[in-house]
Amino acid sequence: MSDTHSETVAFMRETMLPPQPPPLAQSGAIRWLRENLFSGPLNIALTLVGLGIVWLLVGAVGPWLTHSVWNAGSMAECRQIVAETWGQGATGACFALVKHRWNQFLFGFYPQALYWRPVLAFGLLFLALAPLLFSESARARRVVLGLALVLTLVVSAVLDAPGPALAGMAVAMLGWAALVEARPRPALLASLVYPFAAAWLLWGGSLWTEAMALAGFAMGFVVWRGLARFGLFAFALAVVAAAAWWLLLAGPLAAALAGVLPLRLQPVSSDQFGGFVLSITIGVAGIALSLPLGVILALARRSDLPVIKVLAVMFIEFIRGVPLITLLFVASLLLNYFLPPGTNFDVILRVIIMVTLFAAAYMAEVIRGGLAGLPKGQYEAADALGLDYWKAQRLIILPQALKISIPGIVSTFIGMFKDTTLVVFVGLYDPLKAMSDTIRASFEWKGAYWEPYIFVGAIFFVLCFGMSRYSMYLERRLKHDHR
Amino acid sequence: MQTTAIPAIESDAAIEIVRLNKWYGTFHVLRDIDLTVRRGERIVIAGPSGSGKSTLIRCINRLEEHQSGKIIVDGTELTHDLKNIDKVRSEVGMVFQHFNLFPHLTILENCTLAPIWVRKVPRREAEETAMHFLEKVRIPDQAHKYPGQLSGGQQQRVAIARALCMRPRIMLFDEPTSALDPEMIKEVLDTMIALAEEGMTMICVTHEMGFAQAVAHRVIFMDQGQIVEQNTPVEFFNNPQSERSRLFLSQILGH
Numbered sequence: 223m224s225d226t227h228s229e230t231v232a233f234m235r236e237t238m239l240p241p242q243p244p245p246l247a248q249s250g251a252i253r254w255l256r257e258n259l260f261s262g263p264l265n266i267a268l269t270l271v272g273l274g275i276v277w278l279l280v281g282a283v284g285p286w287l288t289h290s291v292w293n294a295g296s297m298a299e300c301r302q303i304v305a306e307t308w309g310q311g312a313t314g315a316c317f318a319l320v321k322h323r324w325n326q327f328l329f330g331f332y333p334q335a336l337y338w339r340p341v342l343a344f345g346l347l348f349l350a351l352a353p354l355l356f357s358e359s360a361r362a363r364r365v366v367l368g369l370a371l372v373l374t375l376v377v378s379a380v381l382d383a384p385g386p387a388l389a390g391m392a393v394a395m396l397g398w399a400a401l402v403e404a405r406p407r408p409a410l411l412a413s414l415v416y417p418f419a420a421a422w423l424l425w426g427g428s429l430w431t432e433a434m435a436l437a438g439f440a441m442g443f444v445v446w447r448g449l450a451r452f453g454l455f456a457f458a459l460a461v462v463a464a465a466a467w468w469l470l471l472a473g474p475l476a477a478a479l480a481g482v483l484p485l486r487l488q489p490v491s492s493d494q495f496g497g498f499v500l501s502i503t504i505g506v507a508g509i510a511l512s513l514p515l516g517v518i519l520a521l522a523r524r525s526d527l528p529v530i531k532v533l534a535v536m537f538i539e540f541i542r543g544v545p546l547i548t549l550l551f552v553a554s555l556l557l558n559y560f561l562p563p564g565t566n567f568d569v570i571l572r573v574i575i576m577v578t579l580f581a582a583a584y585m586a587e588v589i590r591g592g593l594a595g596l597p598k599g600q601y602e603a604a605d606a607l608g609l610d611y612w613k614a615q616r617l618i619i620l621p622q623a624l625k626i627s628i629p630g631i632v633s634t635f636i637g638m639f640k641d642t643t644l645v646v647f648v649g650l651y652d653p654l655k656a657m658s659d660t661i662r663a664s665f666e667w668k669g670a671y672w673e674p675y676i677f678v679g680a681i682f683f684v685l686c687f688g689m690s691r692y693s694m695y696l697e698r699r700l701k702h703d704h705r
Numbered sequence: 706m707q708t709t710a711i712p713a714i715e716s717d718a719a720i721e722i723v724r725l726n727k728w729y730g731t732f733h734v735l736r737d738i739d740l741t742v743r744r745g746e747r748i749v750i751a752g753p754s755g756s757g758k759s760t761l762i763r764c765i766n767r768l769e770e771h772q773s774g775k776i777i778v779d780g781t782e783l784t785h786d787l788k789n790i791d792k793v794r795s796e797v798g799m800v801f802q803h804f805n806l807f808p809h810l811t812i813l814e815n816c817t818l819a820p821i822w823v824r825k826v827p828r829r830e831a832e833e834t835a836m837h838f839l840e841k842v843r844i845p846d847q848a849h850k851y852p853g854q855l856s857g858g859q860q861q862r863v864a865i866a867r868a869l870c871m872r873p874r875i876m877l878f879d880e881p882t883s884a885l886d887p888e889m890i891k892e893v894l895d896t897m898i899a900l901a902e903e904g905m906t907m908i909c910v911t912h913e914m915g916f917a918q919a920v921a922h923r924v925i926f927m928d929q930g931q932i933v934e935q936n937t938p939v940e941f942f943n944n945p946q947s948e949r950s951r952l953f954l955s956q957i958l959g960h
């Protein structure tokens with residue numbers, strides 16, 4: 223206490239009280255609770271009901287989860303461990319099943335020694351997509367490239383990929399990643415080649431089969447460009463040329479080239495596919511094909527040419543009026559009656575075609591919504607500048623319409639990816655039902671019910687949530703107009 | 706400004722419109738329009754709302770199709786022939802009431818897109834041209850922004866620059882200032898006046914009388930799809946001939 227004024231002033235405050243936090247009820251968690259959960263009688267009632275439901279759920283599932291067993295050789299052993307640890311009558315999840323059979327959920331009946339091939343195909347997918355999906359953000363792209371590279375190598379090594387394969391993988395992936403970074407445009411060409419490389423990795427056999435299929439596309443493209451000034455006629459000729467190539471020349475040429483330089487991987491047949499390898503193969507192919515097809519259908523449906531418009535409407539409405547399962551049955555059973563006897567049209571390919579057609583019809587409607595959402599002035603400005611129909615669509619209309627449609631497009635993708643589990647009905651081994659049933663049918667894991675579903679569901683969730691997050695990232699990145 | 710002498714080169718018409726008629730369904734929008742625009746001539750089209758002004762100038766670059774009569778732009782007749790339409794469109798620039806910039810492209814990309822894809826100009830060169838015209842409309846420093854980040858007046862000046870990048874011989878303006886706040890009208894009109902001073906052939910739908918007096922050689926008054934009256938700006942504003950133009954002028958100058 224200082225004494226300078228002590229005589230003149232009866233009291234002087236010298237030490238300030240420290241600032242107090244606001245009364246408890248006015249701030250922080252309590253205030254939030256009061257405002258959001260207990261603001262009125264109805265709100266209080268809903269909150270209590272919600273809490274009750276959470277309580278019941280946790281009560282029902284909680285012990286089962288917390289008592290889960292990860293190390294056991296069979297269902298019976300699991301039950302025994304649960305009973306010993308938590309007492310008679312206690313329930314517990316038996317995730318030991320996942321630990322033993324994870325590979326079947328992921329790879330189906332794919333030969334174990336070749337697991338690295340689907341893994342590599344999946345890793346390369348990200349290299350192929352990076353220049354498309356992360357074209358503007360160098361940082362995001364490098365993260366994706368780096369992760370794809372490292373994870374693919376590590377996982378392949380863990381899965382016992384042979385040394386030479388690992389080395390080749392490392393070289394190829396490093397080279398490709400460097401190409402993406404240094405020369406983005408040629409890298410897009412590499413992305414176009416990717417589907418053929420992936421098909422070769424997945425199904426194996428002679429590289430020349432895929433190479434000749436690719437050559438057919440290349441030839442069609444050359445014909446089309448060469449005759450571009452004849453318009454639609456050039457396109458028709460290109461299709462004919464490519465078809466002739468595939469039907470007449472591709473087979474013998476591939477055989478001849480294989481004789482000269484055999485580039486073979488051990489073949490894996492379609493009925494060995496299963497689990498997520500199957501789902502992702504169908505899903506990725508369906509997604510990649512249904513987007514362009516959906517765009518074409520949407521444009522056709524808005525076309526001024528009545529024939530084209532009517533065809534598009536009929537196709538879209540027909541497909542949307544029929545359940546996917548029906549289409550899958552058509553793919554698996556009916557097509558066999560129509561195709562000439564002896565043709566061996568791969569069942570996975572047939573399913574991919576049907577899934578693509580199905581998703582494309584929905585995609586077309588989503589994109590049509592985006593096209594309709596664009597102001598008429600955009601079309602007029604493009605016309606006034608002398609851009610022709612296709613250039614206007616490609617440079618002005620579609621970039622904006624697709625941007626508006628991103629949420630719908632990604633929803634369609636996600637829906638389609640989950641729908642790939644329906645292939646179980648045509649005898650393919652989807653991860654959810656067919657693989658789970660197969661594993662349950664074994665002596666050791668008889669009686670496991672929820673565990674396979676939880677595991678498969680979790681993987682589906684991660685993949686779908688990833689797509690959904692990417693779509694949000696993309697929307698944010700493309701948000702240029704502050705209108 | 707009284708420098709409204711019509712250019713003397715009689716021979717070559719930039720635009721020739723002969724007995725043009727257009728219907729929307731049964732609605733007769735344009736009735737027997739005859740109009741010849743000489744090279745370097747500047748025309749202002751005025752008239753009440755719904756009189757067919759926009760429709761008329763949109764017929765000139767075939768944003769609208771006409772049903773009878775002839776439209777010849779720079780010697781090319783507009784028919785169903787797509788080649789002719791493309792040719793005309795690449796020579797005629799258009800500026801819209803609502804700018805119609807491409808919101809997903811930067812200002813520079815807006816300006817280089819058509820030269821690169823339609824005229825096949827190398828990118829580098831297209832960018833130089835674009836910067837040249839952006840400087841002309843006095844917004845070179847916004848080149849890397851997106852349209853949404855610019856004010857209305859700036860957007861409209863970009864729209865003018867974008868049209869100019871195609872090196873058009875004729876410019877059409879459809880009420881370029883009527884979507885703008887008053888304080889931005891002047892900057893756009895100044896740009897248009899500068900363009901006029903360079904001798905561009907211009908057809909402007911506008912109610913900016915000051916602009917018409919300053920640059921137009923001729924004012925055309927339309928009502929109910931017809932050209933009711935045409936005259937020099939001085940004559941038109943001071944001494945309108947028809948009852949309808951008098952009424953119209955009293956309405957727009959009245960308040």
Ligand SMILES: Nc1ncnc2c1ncn2[C@@H]1O[C@H](COP(=O)(O)OP(=O)(O)O)[C@@H](O)[C@H]1O
Binds near residue numbers: 752759
């Ligand atoms: N696409 C259209 N379909 C039917 N009527 C139209 C269409 N566009 C314009 N009109 C009608 O044509 C008339 C002239 O329109 P417009 O040329 O825009 O007039 P202005 O530009 O002089 O205001 C108006 O009555 C308008 O309602």
Ligand SMILES: [Mg+2]
Binds near residue numbers: 758880
């Ligand atoms: Mg108008």
